[in-house]
Amino acid sequence: MVVAAFSDFMQQIVSGLAAGGIYALLALALVIIHRSTGVINFAQGEMATLSAYIAWTLIAHHGWNYWLAFTATLAISFGGGVLIHRGVIRPVEQGSVLRIVIVTIGLLVAINGFIVWEWGGEPQLLQGPFGSSTYDLHGVVVSANDIGTILVAVAIVVLLWLLFRFTKIGLALRAAAVNPEEARLVGVRVTWMLALGWGLAATLGAVAGMLTAPAVFALDPNMMAPVLIYAFAAAVLGGIDSPIGAVVGGLLLGVLLNMLSYLSQYGAFGWFTEELRLPAALLIILGTLLVRPQGIFGKPEVKRV
Amino acid sequence: MSPRQTRVVGFVAFAALVVFVAVLPAFISDFKARDYAYVGIYLIALLGLNILTGYTGQISLGHGAFMAIGGYTTAILMAGNEQFGGPISGGMKDLWTLPIAGIVTGLIGLAFGVPALRLSGLYLALATFAIAVAMPSTLRRFDEFTGGGTGIQLGGLPELTGSSANVDILGRSLTPNDWVYYLSWSIALLAFAIAWLVLRGRTGRAFRAVRDSEIAAMSSGVSLARYKTLAFGISATYAGVAGGLFAIATANVNPDSFPVALSIFLLVGIVVGGLGRLSGLVFGAIFVYFLPLWAQGHDLGSLLPGRIVSEAQKPGGAAVVFGVVLILAMFFLPNGVSGLFRRVGLAIASRRARSS
Numbered sequence: 001m002v003v004a005a006f007s008d009f010m011q012q013i014v015s016g017l018a019a020g021g022i023y024a025l026l027a028l029a030l031v032i033i034h035r036s037t038g039v040i041n042f043a044q045g046e047m048a049t050l051s052a053y054i055a056w057t058l059i060a061h062h063g064w065n066y067w068l069a070f071t072a073t074l075a076i077s078f079g080g081g082v083l084i085h086r087g088v089i090r091p092v093e094q095g096s097v098l099r100i101v102i103v104t105i106g107l108l109v110a111i112n113g114f115i116v117w118e119w120g121g122e123p124q125l126l127q128g129p130f131g132s133s134t135y136d137l138h139g140v141v142v143s144a145n146d147i148g149t150i151l152v153a154v155a156i157v158v159l160l161w162l163l164f165r166f167t168k169i170g171l172a173l174r175a176a177a178v179n180p181e182e183a184r185l186v187g188v189r190v191t192w193m194l195a196l197g198w199g200l201a202a203t204l205g206a207v208a209g210m211l212t213a214p215a216v217f218a219l220d221p222n223m224m225a226p227v228l229i230y231a232f233a234a235a236v237l238g239g240i241d242s243p244i245g246a247v248v249g250g251l252l253l254g255v256l257l258n259m260l261s262y263l264s265q266y267g268a269f270g271w272f273t274e275e276l277r278l279p280a281a282l283l284i285i286l287g288t289l290l291v292r293p294q295g296i297f298g299k300p301e302v303k304r305v
Numbered sequence: 306m307s308p309r310q311t312r313v314v315g316f317v318a319f320a321a322l323v324v325f326v327a328v329l330p331a332f333i334s335d336f337k338a339r340d341y342a343y344v345g346i347y348l349i350a351l352l353g354l355n356i357l358t359g360y361t362g363q364i365s366l367g368h369g370a371f372m373a374i375g376g377y378t379t380a381i382l383m384a385g386n387e388q389f390g391g392p393i394s395g396g397m398k399d400l401w402t403l404p405i406a407g408i409v410t411g412l413i414g415l416a417f418g419v420p421a422l423r424l425s426g427l428y429l430a431l432a433t434f435a436i437a438v439a440m441p442s443t444l445r446r447f448d449e450f451t452g453g454g455t456g457i458q459l460g461g462l463p464e465l466t467g468s469s470a471n472v473d474i475l476g477r478s479l480t481p482n483d484w485v486y487y488l489s490w491s492i493a494l495l496a497f498a499i500a501w502l503v504l505r506g507r508t509g510r511a512f513r514a515v516r517d518s519e520i521a522a523m524s525s526g527v528s529l530a531r532y533k534t535l536a537f538g539i540s541a542t543y544a545g546v547a548g549g550l551f552a553i554a555t556a557n558v559n560p561d562s563f564p565v566a567l568s569i570f571l572l573v574g575i576v577v578g579g580l581g582r583l584s585g586l587v588f589g590a591i592f593v594y595f596l597p598l599w600a601q602g603h604d605l606g607s608l609l610p611g612r613i614v615s616e617a618q619k620p621g622g623a624a625v626v627f628g629v630v631l632i633l634a635m636f637f638l639p640n641g642v643s644g645l646f647r648r649v650g651l652a653i654a655s656r657r658a659r660s661s
Contacts, residue, residue, distance in 0.1 A: 040427045042366075042434065092635055097426040098364055099635045102576055105366070105569060106635070110628025116621025221621075225565070229438050232431055275446035278439040285435050289428055290420050 020254020414541020
């Protein structure tokens with residue numbers, strides 16, 4: 001009994017990490033955009049769903065190999081992100097917060113409508129590349145999909161870190177985000193860097209979307225709406241300007257929500273049901289903003305009058 | 306135009322609106338009257354949201370959730386929730402639930418206004434958006450109060466006025482659809498007048514000061530805490546009344562009656578009507594309610610080319626139009642329909658000034 005409970009517990013940790021990895025990727029996308037353009041992108045979830053549909057079309061309709069379609073989707077999403085910044089975001093970037101929020105909400109509505117319009121509302125099946133097999137590690141049964149998801153998320157985060165830390169373009173990206181005026185003076189093409197940031201965020205979202213569809217067993221137009229809220233919670237919890245915070249926040253949130261579900265089966269937190277996952281994320285958002293608005297890893301904001 | 310002329314024009318326009326609303330059912334089918342009733346309900350919610358977002362500058366992407374609270378208050382007071390194991394036995398007549406729905410939602414709005422004081426701009430948008438997303442599943446979870454996924458049915462209840470027969474009022478016999486229409490629009494016009502009175506005076510000035518610059522407002526002695534929470538309270542009261550009316554008009558409430566899309570529609574409505582303006586909100590309400598129908602070729606939509614109509618009739622087509630309109634409005638019409646009116650008015654006035 002105790003052993004069964006323990007292996008069950010470990011299983012929940014692993015699947016919590018897999019879900020958390022997806023939240024972390026989407027949260028990272030939000031953080032990159034917020035750091036560079038000061039925008040919270042409410043359309044991030046729908047952009048990710050659109051990417052997943054593109055991948056599905058390439059695989060199911062055109063018979064592409066999974067990883068080929070994966071790579072192509074990343075490239076298309078990157079281009080789409082750059083275009084969205086140049087075409088839609090830049091004209092209102094200097095305007096009031098309200099205008100920016102409304103434009104990203106408009107994007108959310110339009111992209112969601114476009115998905116339903118193009119592919120219909122009924123769920124499709126986008127299979128993951130890892131199959132449905134399970135492994136038994138000393139009594140702890142883990143699914144290949146969970147392990148694969150965690151590995152992909154880790155690989156993406158490491159690649160991103162390498163890009164920002166060790167390449168010239170990464171340095172320019174950081175410079176444009178931290179201090180656009182001085183970056184421009186030393187020859188960084190700031191507006192292109194911001195567009196690049198949107199492209200990177202769209203790419204991260206695409207990975208999150210393609211990993212989410214097999215995890216929830218259905219590709220449907222509203223698939224990413226709850227994931228976006230979890231990503232918001234993760235980003236706020238870790239600090240909306242902190243990439244490390246987004247990753248830690250995402251993993252923490254994934255594990256925490258799974259733990260609550262797990263414990264409620266064994267009597268503790270019996271009131272916690274699946275329906276409370278989203279309200280729990282909402283409480284984390286509100287609680288963090290009220291108690292420590294800069295999040296775990298963020299620096300407090302100083303406002304100059 | 307001088308302020309006085311503007312006020313006269315405003316009065317005349319409002320009187321014309323009242324007359325128009327009063328006679329409209331004589332010219333449209335009984336069935337259409339219910340459509341226009343929803344326009345009135347949207348108008349109430351838009352007035353509330355505009356007081357908060359347009360006038361005070363506090364973004365709410367979660368006003369559908371406030372409507373849900375009002376709608377459920379009305380439904381529970383009418384039908385009770387004992388049948389699900391809840392504590393309330395119901396039995397209240399529909400009309401009397403509306404003020405209570407407004408007060409309950411208003412108090413919750415005031416309460417939410419306090420933590421919201423610490424959230425500015427983007428963070429407030431984010432938190433209210435999360436509320437809108439979390440609302441339906443919260444309603445499902447507490448099924449002993451709300452009836453869970455199936456919600457609460459009001460159709461056929463004796464508490465629902467006109468649920469089975471015509472309604473006799475002021476010596477006239479109204480069909481149920483006309484009854485809902487007149488009920489919604491009486492409240493909507495009253496709500497409009499109250500909003501105008503509140504916004505034209507000291508309170509309205511304070512709201513606008515908070516919106517335009519918090520620091521300047523503070524240094525001229527405007528209490529940010531007081532006026533922001535007040536705006537939340539008033540705004541939520543409006544949304545609560547609109548939600549209660551919505552429950553009465555649809556004769557049921559369930560978690561999907563108040564989706565995230567509703568909150569977004571309300572935002573579209575105030576953007577199209579004009580942020581921080583009242584006159585355009587009627588158009589905002591008409592736009593939000595009828596655009597999906599127009600896109601599919603009803604009414605005005607029959608003037609559109611057949612190709613566009615057939616594309617928009619596919620599911621999702623109307624949403625694409627909504628989204629694109631939102632973005633374009635932010636590019637080209639930041640002051641909505643009201644701003645357009647004002648620009649046209651200014652152009653006419655300046656031409657008259659030149660010719661005289």
